[in-house]
Amino acid sequence: MPEVRVKNATKKYGKIIAVDNVSLQIHANEYFCLLGPSGCGKTTLLRLIAGLVEPDKGEIYIENRLVTSVPPEDRGIGFVFQEYALFPHMNVWDNVTYGPRVKAMGKKKSEKLGREMLEMVRLFERFDAFPSELSGGMMQRVALARALAAGSKLLLLDEPLGALDAKIRNDLRYELRKFVKDLELTGIHVTHDQAEAMAISDRIAVMRKGKILQVGTPQELYMHPQHIFVAHFIGESxxxxxxxxxxxxxxxxxxxxxxxxxxxxxxxxxxxxxxxxxxxxxxxxxxxxxxxxxxxxxxxxxxxxxxxxxxxxxxxxxxxxxxxxxxxxxxxxxxxxxxxxxxxxxxxxxxxxxxxxxxxxxxxxxx
Ligand SMILES: Nc1ncnc2c1ncn2[C@@H]1O[C@H](COP(=O)(O)OP(=O)(O)OP(=O)(O)O)[C@@H](O)[C@H]1O
Ligand SMILES: [Mg+2]
Missing domain, CATH: 2.40.50.100 (RNA polymerase II/Efflux pump adaptor protein, barrel-sandwich hybrid domain)
Incomplete structure (x- = not known):
């Protein structure tokens, strides 16, 4: 149940300040959303937490351990990328049960877990399909099942429902939250969809131009926006x-x-x-x-x-x-x-x- 702490993190790409002196604390077992318009730095901030990008300045802590220079594979995270990177040469089943944890489980247990994960994302019947045979939304669901099966306590989800159609997107978002809560994980979910963030988050950070404008529960952001952009972006004004x-x-x-x-x-x-x-x-x-x-x-x-x-x-x-x-x-x-x-x-x-x-x-x- 990791607690994540970002302290004064900055990441620049040339002249663009993708993440601008951001400080943020995510509690253990929290379902947390990073919300903001396209290009505001959500993915970059998530990648800083994952260790896929190193900050120019600032520190990242996971469970009070300074991980700023720790490689992603040693941070104990599961990651679903915005662009759903699956292993193209493996079928759905092998992708989902690829993680070392699943491998170490023994056949019976790992088969049960793989099946549970694929049923959750409603793709069990496609277990032998290859990524090239799937739609974008399906690939995203497989990526999600794989990250969940890998058993990390900290799940980083970059627009994990982005490529899905409305109905399945709505169903899956509640299941995602339930999964994180039931298994006592910590979830950081990036989205530009305020309705999605409002529906599933314990707390939301509203971002704009590399900065966090306000952090709060969905109700707090709606009832007490502290920034004019928050009043505009959360709900309507x-x-x-x-x-x-x-x-x-x-x-x-x-x-x-x-x-x-x-x-x-x-x-x-x-x-x-x-x-x-x-x-x-x-x-x-x-x-x-x-x-x-x-x-x-x-x-x-x-x-x-x-x-x-x-x-x-x-x-x-x-x-x-x-x-x-x-x-x-x-x-x-x-x-x-x-x-x-x-x-x-x-x-x-x-x-x-x-x-x-x-x-x-x-x-x-x-x-
Ligand atoms: N590898 C990179 N090289 C150069 N610029 C980058 C790179 N990654 C991100 N940026 C820039 O940093 C800014 C923030 O990008 P980021 O991908 O974090 O935004 P985002 O909030 O995830 O947007 P979206 O909702 O469209 O995914 C953008 O201006 C983007 O062009
Ligand atoms: Mg992004």
């Missing part, structure tokens, strides 16, 4: 620019464009600060007609879509700003395009961030 107009004992009142005011409970800014309000589309409410009251803004419907469980309304506010409101379809009125509406902003549900130095659009870009 509407963003409104403004200035802190007045701070009272109870509230902080933000002035938006067009002299509109929104009340928030923010305590972290001062009068005059340029800020961005982030608010979840599912906490806004919208009703027909003009209702002038505190913390409501008038607007009109620009778009309305039925999405199955929810309806999604795109609303242009009277100051020209736009917000999306998402409501459960069975619990809301339906709107026509152009219809006048009132949008209400619950003060306790909004997040207020300092306006980013490089502008809002660039701060939210998935680069």
């Amino acid at each position: 509407d963003f409104l620019e403004g200035y802190v107009s007045k701070i009272t004992k109870k509230e902080s009142i933000i002035e938006l464009r067009g002299r509109l005011f929104v009340h928030t409970l923010d305590k972290t800014h001062e009068e005059g600060d340029k800020v961005v309000i982030a608010i979840r589309p599912e906490v806004l409410t919208v009703e027909k007609g003009k209702k002038r009251r505190e913390n409501s803004i008038l607007g009109h419907v620009e778009g309305f879509r039925f999405e199955g469980t929810n309806v999604r309304c795109q609303i242009e506010l009277e100051n020209g700003d736009s917000v999306v409101v998402v409501r459960p379809a069975l619990m809301t009125e339906w709107f026509n395009i152009g219809e006048k509406v009132t949008v209400s902003f619950p003060a306790e549900k909004s997040f207020v961030f300092t306006y980013p130095e490089r502008g809002l659009k660039r701060e939210l870009a998935l680069e």
Whole structure:
């Protein structure tokens, strides 16, 4: 049940800082996800932990043992690569039962384990196929079965479900977590899919441009994003620019464009600060007609879509700003395009961030 510690690790490729002074602690028996957009350094960080890449600076500890210069094979890890490297000259069965642990088990036990692993990834019936005869998703499942069978206590999974179709991906992700929990392993799972990370993680590190922006449980990241990009990347948010107009004992009142005011409970800014309000589309409410009251803004419907469980309304506010409101379809009125509406902003549900130095659009870009 290894605990992994990364201390001030940096890895550069020429001018690119793939991992930028990252410190991170992963607890024993934790299912941990590294989440972030493409190119943010997830794979590089995982490879640093695996020992496939050496950091330019910083240290890696596994179970309190400094392993920065220890080769990957001596770190006690199982690794599923993003590009599913199977042994091409071996069939599925031989790939899965290749590990020394399986070999040392004796025939009966190793056959049982191999079968269990292949059944878990739903490929037992293809045990005699060669990698070249399998689809990308199937190869990925074999790679997963092999890493699990090898018996390492620390599993490093780089987009292990990336090549799978939605249904099997959904099923397998829970099984993966269950497997790690049942066998008391520690799992570090890289993904760029926030829904996947939210569904299976104990904790998530949200990465961007080589840095970790926030580490927390899925609930913490959703309820208390500490960075504007986290509010954007985890769940969904509407963003409104403004200035802190007045701070009272109870509230902080933000002035938006067009002299509109929104009340928030923010305590972290001062009068005059340029800020961005982030608010979840599912906490806004919208009703027909003009209702002038505190913390409501008038607007009109620009778009309305039925999405199955929810309806999604795109609303242009009277100051020209736009917000999306998402409501459960069975619990809301339906709107026509152009219809006048009132949008209400619950003060306790909004997040207020300092306006980013490089502008809002660039701060939210998935680069
Ligand atoms: N071997 C390498 N040589 C040069 N640059 C590299 C190398 N490996 C990674 N990089 C660069 O480092 C940055 C981070 O790459 P990394 O593969 O860690 O990203 P990632 O978060 O895993 O992205 P993805 O979700 O697309 O897999 C990228 O800009 C990438 O081009
Ligand atoms: Mg990657």
